[in-house]
Amino acid sequence: MEFLMLLITLVVLQAISPSHASIQAAPANSNLFREYIGAESNNVRFTDVPIRSDVEFHFILSFAIDHDTSNSPSSTNGKFNIFWDSDNLSPSQVSSIKNRHSNVKVALSLGGDSVENGYAYFNPSSVNSWVSNAVSSLTRVIKQYNLDGIDIDYEHFQADHDTFTECIGQLITTLKRNGVISFASIAPFANGQVQSHYLALWRKYGHQIDYVNFQFYAYDQDISVSQFLDYFETQTSNYNGGKVLVSFISDGSGGLSPSDGFFTACSKLKSQKQLHGIFVWSADDSKAEGFRYEKQSQALLAIHH
Template identity: 75%
Template structure:
């Protein structure tokens, strides 16, 4: 029996809508809810990759801290994108990167740029110009990344002698170029709740958010003694600020700020996991966790490894 034309049209629209819904679902990447990340090497506590327990059921990222575009001499002068290594390279060498990755197929290693300080003074983002900084940064970081066989970068500048637009263009073009050149597989940013910091990172996000894979939001920069409800409120606020981004939750090993592991951090994580909002956990830092035997790293990874 011949369908009336109006029915044919309705049927065609139904098929088209169903196809679009299927394609949208297929294009949506799965949540990295078993991602665990840990900064390492900034405090020269002789911590090694092999000291840190790695659960085979999580995706594990070590983040070397830090590469900084400053001179390695005592003068602490900025070098306009020419990055040098400021982590504990004695214990965290290229051969040790190779070993930890070959022994654990789920481990990747990244490096973080900037950080809070260099030789006891604030480490500033201080480019001479966008083009010169990007050119120097691409060249110097490509060299370090290839030497160490690294997989990604993290942006952790916390002090600025540039406006937000300049920061956004420098960092955005750096990430774009390194990805297009096949030098890195992923990139993250590490903002915290400070007006100047947020202005810079949210400007970057607005222009280049599609290139940024993870937001390592420093929730431990909130006041010590943060409650579970406050923490979840902060998480929802930052998820809105970095709309569409994978905002990771975090704690600081020494318990000096934010919601501590003993104060309800894992309760908050379980709540977010039940809401399918837990994109991963990161820790600052392995250097401090060494003293307590990495017990919270073990607990974090065990929680992340639970199927949802």
């Protein structure tokens, strides 16, 4: 009889204390808005971008790259240099925008598509040497610029999945443990090689990754709202338990554009409590448009999130 009571008690306790996984995957909207900035050197500044006070706002400086800054840059095995427009997006300007807006955080993104006239390859000599160099070079930049987080946007690889997983996983873990960053994101897109690297990283280090900046604009142009929602469902399943953010590209060159139903899709996701945030590539291109879709995105995110 006592054994039976114990069993019943255990069953009841299990029922009222949900597992960590179910808590993590619980649907919830967010008012997070993120925008890449600085990759195209067209003099865009933080102060150009409209910022609502009732959203969580992340600027993502693009890019820090582990290459030297010569005209024909070569890989530097984790020694990162600044390749964003540091004249207009300087340490003092980071401090200024954060002082002016308490809801703003600033991150930097690693890698990107290209450097000078070639691809920006992920090309470490070894896991240990790359991690050691990356931790020290990035800690220096992050502290100099008073940054809050990092984003991983490598798109071309000269290393296998395991090497990428350990290099990036150990980097994020170490920077968090050292109190250098408070959040990290990854920026994959639907390409076989890209996905295989990021999904390997996710399987082992997903618990260290706060946001998935999935590049939905890398899909074909002119997709429909229902196709977009299908893609979102697929990537939510791939990055299981993660906060997959939706995205558009300012110049409308891919994916579902704001003029073709992007906000309809966002509203649908919001009604299902699956709108974990919106990010934009990029402020550099939005400047010519007067940032109208940034305003619309933030207005949507701010409504009873």
